[in-house]
Amino acid sequence: MTENMSCDAIDAVLPDYLERTMEPVLRQSAEAHISSCLRCSALVRDLGKITAEARMLPELVPSRDLWKGIDARIAAPVIPLGAGQAAPRTAPPRRVRTAWMGIAAAALMMSTAGVTYFLTARTLTPVRIAAGTAQPAPAVVLPVAESTIAGAVEGFTEPRAGESSDPRSGRPAASVVRPSAAGIETSPAVRAAPKGGGVASFASETSQVRDAQTDVVYGREIEMLQRIVRSRKAQLDSSTVTIIERNLRVIDAAIEQSRAALARDPASGSLSDQLTRVLDKKVELLRTAALLPAST
Amino acid sequence: MKLIHVVAAAALVTALPLALMAQNRDRLQRDRLQRDRLQIDTTVSIERQGSVDLSLVSGRIRVTGWDRKDVKVTASIDEGSLKFNANPSRVTLGVDNRDGSRRRHGSLGDARFDVFVPRGTRLILEAVSGDIIASGVQGEIEAGSVSGDVSVTGAVRDVSLESVSGSVHVSQVTGNLSAESVSGDVRAEGISGNVEASTVSGTVRLLGIQTRYVRTESVSGDIIYTGNIDPAGKYDFESHSGSLRLNLPRGAGAQFEVETFSGDVDSDFAITMQPGERKRNKGRFEFTIGDGKARVSAQTFSGRIIINDTSTDSPTRRD
Numbered sequence: 310m311t312e313n314m315s316c317d318a319i320d321a322v323l324p325d326y327l328e329r330t331m332e333p334v335l336r337q338s339a340e341a342h343i344s345s346c347l348r349c350s351a352l353v354r355d356l357g358k359i360t361a362e363a364r365m366l367p368e369l370v371p372s373r374d375l376w377k378g379i380d381a382r383i384a385a386p387v388i389p390l391g392a393g394q395a396a397p398r399t400a401p402p403r404r405v406r407t408a409w410m411g412i413a414a415a416a417l418m419m420s421t422a423g424v425t426y427f428l429t430a431r432t433l434t435p436v437r438i439a440a441g442t443a444q445p446a447p448a449v450v451l452p453v454a455e456s457t458i459a460g461a462v463e464g465f466t467e468p469r470a471g472e473s474s475d476p477r478s479g480r481p482a483a484s485v486v487r488p489s490a491a492g493i494e495t496s497p498a499v500r501a502a503p504k505g506g507g508v509a510s511f512a513s514e515t516s517q518v519r520d521a522q523t524d525v526v527y528g529r530e531i532e533m534l535q536r537i538v539r540s541r542k543a544q545l546d547s548s549t550v551t552i553i554e555r556n557l558r559v560i561d562a563a564i565e566q567s568r569a570a571l572a573r574d575p576a577s578g579s580l581s582d583q584l585t586r587v588l589d590k591k592v593e594l595l596r597t598a599a600l601l602p603a604s605t
Numbered sequence: 606m607k608l609i610h611v612v613a614a615a616a617l618v619t620a621l622p623l624a625l626m627a628q629n630r631d632r633l634q635r636d637r638l639q640r641d642r643l644q645i646d647t648t649v650s651i652e653r654q655g656s657v658d659l660s661l662v663s664g665r666i667r668v669t670g671w672d673r674k675d676v677k678v679t680a681s682i683d684e685g686s687l688k689f690n691a692n693p694s695r696v697t698l699g700v701d702n703r704d705g706s707r708r709r710h711g712s713l714g715d716a717r718f719d720v721f722v723p724r725g726t727r728l729i730l731e732a733v734s735g736d737i738i739a740s741g742v743q744g745e746i747e748a749g750s751v752s753g754d755v756s757v758t759g760a761v762r763d764v765s766l767e768s769v770s771g772s773v774h775v776s777q778v779t780g781n782l783s784a785e786s787v788s789g790d791v792r793a794e795g796i797s798g799n800v801e802a803s804t805v806s807g808t809v810r811l812l813g814i815q816t817r818y819v820r821t822e823s824v825s826g827d828i829i830y831t832g833n834i835d836p837a838g839k840y841d842f843e844s845h846s847g848s849l850r851l852n853l854p855r856g857a858g859a860q861f862e863v864e865t866f867s868g869d870v871d872s873d874f875a876i877t878m879q880p881g882e883r884k885r886n887k888g889r890f891e892f893t894i895g896d897g898k899a900r901v902s903a904q905t906f907s908g909r910i911i912i913n914d915t916s917t918d919s920p921t922r923r924d
Contacts, residue, residue: 347656347694347727354658546734549752552770552788556805559825563845566906570866579864579889583906587845590824594787594805597769601751602733 314342319349327356523581527588534595544603553598560594563587642686645698648677649691654744656727657720658697663734664716670724670741670759677721683714725761736771745780754789772807790826808847823847827908831915834859836898843902848909851901855916858895863912864888865905873914 314322319342325331326339343349542550567584574580651657657676659666664682676696680687688699700716716735722728722742730737730748737748740758748755749767754774757766762780766773772789775782781799784791790807793800799818802809804826811821814832819840821828827847834840834857842849848868853859863870865888876892903910 344692345694347654350695351656351729546752549769552752556787556824559806563824563906566845570906579904580866583845583866583904586822586843587824590805590822597787601769 314338316342316346316349319343319346319352323352323356326353327360523585523588527592530592531588531595534592534599537599538595541599541601541603545598545601549601553594556594557591560587560591564591642688642701643682645678645680645687645689647689648675649696650674650693651676651691651696651723651726652693653723654725654727655694655696656729657722658695658699658729659718659720660699660729660731661716661718661735662700662713662732664718664732665735665753666718666720666730666732666737666739668718668720668722668728668730668739668742670726670743671721672724673721674723675721676723676726679719680717682716685713685716687716833857834899834901836896838899840899840901843904844908845906846908847905848911849903849905850911850913851903852913852915855914856895857899858893858897859899859901860893860897861891861912862900862902862904863890863892863910864903865908865910867907868905868909870910870912872912874912 319326319339322331322335322339326336329336331339343353538553564584564587567580567587571577571580571584651674653674657668659668661682676691678689678696678698680689680698682700686701688697688701690697698718698720700713702713722744724741724743726742727745728739728742728748730739730746732750732753734752735750736753737750737755737757739746739748739756739760743759743761745762745764746757746760747763747765748757750771751768752770753768754771755766755768756773757764757775757778759777760775760780761778763783764775764778764780765783766775767785768789769787770789771786773784773786773791775784775792775796776794778793778796779798781801782793782796783801784793785802786804786807788806789804790810791802791804792810792812793802793814794810794812796811796813797815800811800814800816800820802811802821804823806824807826809821809823809826809828811819811828811830811832814830816832817835817838819830819832819838819842821830821841822843824845825847826844827850828842828844829850829852830840830842831852834853836858838859840859842851853874867888870888870890874894876890903912
C-alpha cells in the first residue's frame with residue numbers, strides 16, 4: 310500500500326527520484342503520483358530529456374590548467390645552501406605555509422565553483438530545437454584566454470593553421486579584445502575613440518569599458534560553443550550543417566556591420582544594444598546547433 | 606517394464622503435439638508483435654485534457670482534433686519499430702531501432718502517424734526531418750522539427766512551435782504563441798494573445814493579430830505585422846537588415862520609438878513631435894499617434910521601417 314504524494318512533495322524528492330536514490334516505498338509512491346499527474350510527468354520527462362541531451366555533449370575541458378600556477382606558488386621553495394652555511398636553514402614558520410595553502414585552496418574553490426557555475430548555468434542550459442527569443446546577455450565577466458581569440462569564424466569550421474580570428478565575427482584577431490596584465494585590452498576600434506574631457510568623454514569611456522566587457526563575455530561563450538559544435542559536425546546531416554553555417558555567416562555579417570558602426574560612434578547606446586542583440590543571436594544559434602539530435 | 610514403456614510412449618505421443626502447438630503459438634505471437642511494431646491501428650481512452658506525445662525521425666505526424674473522447678492512432682514505419690504506450694492521462698508513440706536503441710537515423714525508415722485526439726488534448730510533437738501538422742485540437746501544443754515544416758491550426762493557451770530550416774505556420778490560436786525558426790519563414794494568422802516570433806534569415810508574417818504584447822526579431826529576415834494596437838499594449842519589432850512593415854488601424858494610439866542606423870523610415874501617419882519628444886539623433890525618432898497609450902518600438906540597423914495605415918490604400922502596404 311503506497312501513500313499518494315502531492316506535487317509539492319514530488320518537487321522536494323525529485324533529485325533523489327532522478328538519481329534513483331529513494332527508498333523503494335517512497336519511489337513507488339512517487340511513481341504512482343507521477344504516472345497520474347500531467348504536470349509532474351511532464352516535469353520528469355523534460356528533466357530526463359535535458360539529462361539525455363547533456364550526456365550527448367562532449368566533455369568540456371577548462372581552457373587552462375590552474376593547478377600549475379597554484380602549485381608553483383604553494384610549493385616549498387628550494388633554497389641553495391651557501392658555502393659558509395654549516396647547517397640547513399630552518400623551514401619557514403608553519404603558520405605561513407598554512408595561510409598560503411588556505412589562500413590557494415580558496416582560490417581553487419572559487420575558480421572551480423565559477424567555472425562549474427558558468428558551464429552548468431549557462432552553457433548547458435537546455436535549449437529547444439530551434440533558435441528562439443534572444444537570451445539575456447551573459448552577466449558574468451571572465452578573463453579571455455588566448456585560445457578564445459583563435460576560434461573559428463563559423464561554428465563548424467576549424468581555424469586555419471597560423472590564422473587567428475575573432476570567433477564572434479571573423480575579423481582578424483588584431484581588432485579583438487585581448488587579455489593583458491592590467492586587465493582588458495580594448496580593440497583598436499575602441500582605442501580609436503575620440504578622446505576628450507568632461508561628461509561626454511566619461512560616457513564614451515564608460516561605454517567602451519562596457520563594450521569591452523561584452524566582448525570578453527561573448528567571446529568566451531561563443532568560442533566554447535563553437536568547439537562543441539565542431540566536434541558534433543560529423544553527427545549532423547550535411548544539409549543541416551550547411552543551413553546553420555549559412556545563418557552563422559548572416560549573423561557574422563551583422564556583427565561586423567554593428568562593430569564598424571560602433572567604431573565610428575563608440576558612445577552610441579543603441580548601436581551597442583544592436584551589437585548585443587546579434588551576439589545573442591549567434592550564441593542562441595550555436596546552442597541550438599550544439600544540441601541538435603544526431604544525424605539531423 | 607512393458608508398462609513403463611507404454612506409459613513413456615503415451616507421454617511422448619501426448620507431449621509432442623503440445624510442444625508443437627506451443628511453438629506455433631509463440632511464432633504467431635512473435636509475428637503479431639513484429640507486425641504491431643511496424644504498424645499500429647488502435648483506439649485508446651484518455652482523460653479530459655490528457656496529453657499525447659508523438660515523436661519520429663523522418664516522415665510525418667498529423668494530429669486532428671475530434672469530438673470523441675478517445676485517441677485513435679494509426680501509424681506505420683518502413684524500417685525500425687514503433688513504440689507505443691498509453692495510460693489514462695498520457696499516450697506516447699515514438700520510433701525505435703529494431704535493437705531497441707532510439708533515433709539512429711540510418712536504420713529507421715519513414716514513419717507516418719495519423720492521430721485523432723479529443724479537443725483540448727495537450728500535444729507534444731517532435732520530428733527530426735519530418736513535417737508536423739496539427740489541426741482543430743484546441744489544446745496546448747509544443748511542436749518542433751529540425752528540417753521539417755510545422756503547421757498548426759486551432760490551439761489554445763500556450764503554443765510553442767520551432768523549426769531550424771523548415772517553415773512554421775500557425776493560425777487560429779487563442780493564447781500565447783511562441784514561433785521560431787532559423788532559416789524558415791514564420792507565419793502566424795488570427796492569433797489572440799501574446800506573440801513572440803523570431804528567425805535569423807526567414808520572414809516573419811503576423812497577420813490578423815489581436816494582442817497586447819508582440820515581440821519579434823530577425824537578423825536578415827523581413828518582419829510584417831498586421832494587427833491591433835491595444836492601448837495597454839507593448840509591441841517590439843527588431844531586425845538587423847530586414848525591413849519592418851507595420852500595418853496599423855487608423856484609430857491606433859501609440860507612442861512610437863523608431864530607430865534605424867542606415868535604413869529609411871516611411872509612415873502614413875503624421876510624425877508629429879510633442880513637447881518633450883525629440884528626434885534624438887539621426888535615424889532615431891520618438892513620436893505619438895492617436896492617444897499615445899500603447900508603446901511601439903521598431904528598430905533596425907539597415908532595414909527599412911514602414912508604418913502603414915490599413916484604412917488607406919497605401920502605396921507601401923503589403924501583407
